[in-house]
Amino acid sequence: xxxxxxxxxxxxxxxxxxxxxxxxxxxxxxxxxxxxxxxxxxxxxxxxxxxxxxxxxxxxxxxxxxxxxxxxxxxxxxxxxxxxxxxxxxxxxxxxxxxxxxxxxxxxxxxxxxxxxxxxxxxxxxxxxxxxxxxxxxxxxxxxxxxxxxxxxxxxxxxxxxxxxxxxxxxxxxxxxxxxxxxxxxxxxxxxxxxxxxxxxxxxxxxxxxxxxxxxxxxxxxxxxxxxxxxxxxxxxxxxxxxxxxxxxxxxxxxxxxxxxxxxxxxxxxxxxxxxxxxxxxxxxxxxxxxxxxxxxxxxxxxxxxxxxxxxxxxxxxxxxxxxxxxxxxxxxxxx
Amino acid sequence: xxxxxxxxxxxxxxxxxxxxxxxxxxxxxxxxxxxxxxxxxxxxxxxxxxxxxxxxxxxxxxxxxxxxxxxxxxxxxxxxxxxxxxxxxxxxxxxxxxxxxxxxxxxxxxxxxxxxxxxxxxxxxxxxxxxxxxxxxxxxxxxxxxxxxxxxxxxxxxxxxxxxxxxxxxxxxxxxxxxxxxxxxxxxxxxxxxxxxxxxxxxxxxxxxxxxxxxxxxxxxxxxxxxxxxxxxxxxxxxxxxxxxxxxxxxxxxxxxxxxxxxxxxxxxxxxxxxxxxxxxxxxxxxxxxxxxxxxxxxxxxxxxxxxxxxxxxxxxxxxxxxxxxxxxxxxxxxxxxxxxxxxxxxxxxxxxxxxxxxx
Numbered sequence: 001x002x003x004x005x006x007x008x009x010x011x012x013x014x015x016x017x018x019x020x021x022x023x024x025x026x027x028x029x030x031x032x033x034x035x036x037x038x039x040x041x042x043x044x045x046x047x048x049x050x051x052x053x054x055x056x057x058x059x060x061x062x063x064x065x066x067x068x069x070x071x072x073x074x075x076x077x078x079x080x081x082x083x084x085x086x087x088x089x090x091x092x093x094x095x096x097x098x099x100x101x102x103x104x105x106x107x108x109x110x111x112x113x114x115x116x117x118x119x120x121x122x123x124x125x126x127x128x129x130x131x132x133x134x135x136x137x138x139x140x141x142x143x144x145x146x147x148x149x150x151x152x153x154x155x156x157x158x159x160x161x162x163x164x165x166x167x168x169x170x171x172x173x174x175x176x177x178x179x180x181x182x183x184x185x186x187x188x189x190x191x192x193x194x195x196x197x198x199x200x201x202x203x204x205x206x207x208x209x210x211x212x213x214x215x216x217x218x219x220x221x222x223x224x225x226x227x228x229x230x231x232x233x234x235x236x237x238x239x240x241x242x243x244x245x246x247x248x249x250x251x252x253x254x255x256x257x258x259x260x261x262x263x264x265x266x267x268x269x270x271x272x273x274x275x276x277x278x279x280x281x282x283x284x285x286x287x288x289x290x291x292x293x294x295x296x297x298x299x300x301x302x303x304x305x306x307x308x309x310x311x312x313x314x315x316x317x318x319x320x321x322x323x324x325x326x327x328x329x330x331x332x333x334x335x336x
Numbered sequence: 337x338x339x340x341x342x343x344x345x346x347x348x349x350x351x352x353x354x355x356x357x358x359x360x361x362x363x364x365x366x367x368x369x370x371x372x373x374x375x376x377x378x379x380x381x382x383x384x385x386x387x388x389x390x391x392x393x394x395x396x397x398x399x400x401x402x403x404x405x406x407x408x409x410x411x412x413x414x415x416x417x418x419x420x421x422x423x424x425x426x427x428x429x430x431x432x433x434x435x436x437x438x439x440x441x442x443x444x445x446x447x448x449x450x451x452x453x454x455x456x457x458x459x460x461x462x463x464x465x466x467x468x469x470x471x472x473x474x475x476x477x478x479x480x481x482x483x484x485x486x487x488x489x490x491x492x493x494x495x496x497x498x499x500x501x502x503x504x505x506x507x508x509x510x511x512x513x514x515x516x517x518x519x520x521x522x523x524x525x526x527x528x529x530x531x532x533x534x535x536x537x538x539x540x541x542x543x544x545x546x547x548x549x550x551x552x553x554x555x556x557x558x559x560x561x562x563x564x565x566x567x568x569x570x571x572x573x574x575x576x577x578x579x580x581x582x583x584x585x586x587x588x589x590x591x592x593x594x595x596x597x598x599x600x601x602x603x604x605x606x607x608x609x610x611x612x613x614x615x616x617x618x619x620x621x622x623x624x625x626x627x628x629x630x631x632x633x634x635x636x637x638x639x640x641x642x643x644x645x646x647x648x649x650x651x652x653x654x655x656x657x658x659x660x661x662x663x664x665x666x667x668x669x670x671x672x673x674x675x676x677x678x679x680x681x682x683x684x685x686x687x688x689x690x691x692x693x694x695x696x
Contacts, residue, residue, distance in 0.1 A: 059599055093602055105596075105597045109615050119601040119602065170597075
């Protein structure tokens, strides 16, 4: 990883100014994404994963949303400083994004072929006919049988898995350097999930693009990503290579997530149960004074209540935002 | 698509059958004596009444009377009836009875009064559908900005202002006080030209259309001047309606995930709005669009009465006030058919706009 990063996100901060107060959705997120790397971003619902991705694409609905600080360096430019028309070249061209729910992400009144070709016609000089040929190739690539006959099909004629395949084809259409996948398997059946993940893994090798894979499913990330960022309440709380994260989790939140995950490899000991993380994620209206995880943290010390820890490197390529060393501390019962 | 339309067309006779049953039921609510009164305005000799009721079959079993009313006395030619015995040719052949207020058969009265109403309706409908929808889109795209607020106020006023008050108000201001726009359908001078068969041919009965066909620009301008106030009065409610529906439907569509997908593809905002959002937002508007035409056609009852325009609405109001039940029922049947056909047209348009409908 001595090459310079392909994309460098620095102190990305996004807020929503709503009637109920300011929502601190993304708070100073920084990370590097390298060529060909798959980066997993993991966290519970509402922890700012999706908002952070939409912020990179500058697709935050504004008002009420606003990117208040930070830079996204990509190919020598700061995406957040580009004009709207320059940004349109990036969207769908250099950086593509696919979404959580393929049922609602495709426009119901246009054909699949038309919707994929749209991206091609926007970013290339292909003729309408050449674009349609390319769409057929793409649909074939993502494993849709009889691709040519399916060009004229409407989204409602496709199953959920096929729609997500079509979304991926749309994402890949202009050979992007980065694909941002926002929980692309969450809305699908488990068997279909596995197919889609296999598909992406195969495509990654074939095309060599970088992927930011956003999910709440640690199992999915383990099988796909090389590096993982764990997000909580709009902060990144742990960054590590995938093996370090699973083998040696160092943030209490990551530890909690892993404990609440059923594992086949460890075997099930009779009488043991999964340990969920107590409490609920914090309301992001208003920034907490201390560590946002403190109310739910079994390792919390008094300092956690007043000071929010910054990310610090504890091992090479392994950073956490925590005051405590979980290897030494003793977990307490959380009463919250 | 074709099966959908065919199936929808096959439903049409069933619905229309239901409509005729309802209207006939209304007629049957009257006693035979009352119905006799409708046909025989002058009070007959006491001894004659039973005989006449018997003669006209007003006491026959209701299904028999319904069949005669619908199919005519000869049951659409299946029964031999001498010409002088034919009292009704049947609703299916367009015989809606005799209108004593119109001094002619109801059907021909309807045809006589239709052009004025059609003219008023068409001049109202096109701006509502053409400009009203665009304004609704504009309002939604500029959500919560000044344009949006202005249009919403405009819409709420139109929505809550009773037509008869609004009509009188514009008449008072623009006719009585400032005398910019006249009432009626045409000025006295031009009326003479129109009614002179040597100078002028009445092709459609719609003055604004006929005047152009005759090459009479002066008549055209006069006809338009007479149309301004009634068109505004008639269509204001529907401007408000279509604006409101388009706006909320656009806002709804703007929130959908596929809009984010479209933006993530790098499409310009103009394409996102005009293609992806508008196409979806117009689906519910199409349903309202069908209702707009029907609503305008019904709205003429008040507007034509206020502005003294001799159209269907005027005829209906006049018949109702004079207890001309046969005319009222004929008018009702005519409008019921219009509503059914209008809804059918909206449904077919709906299928064109929404591929999901075509296959269900």
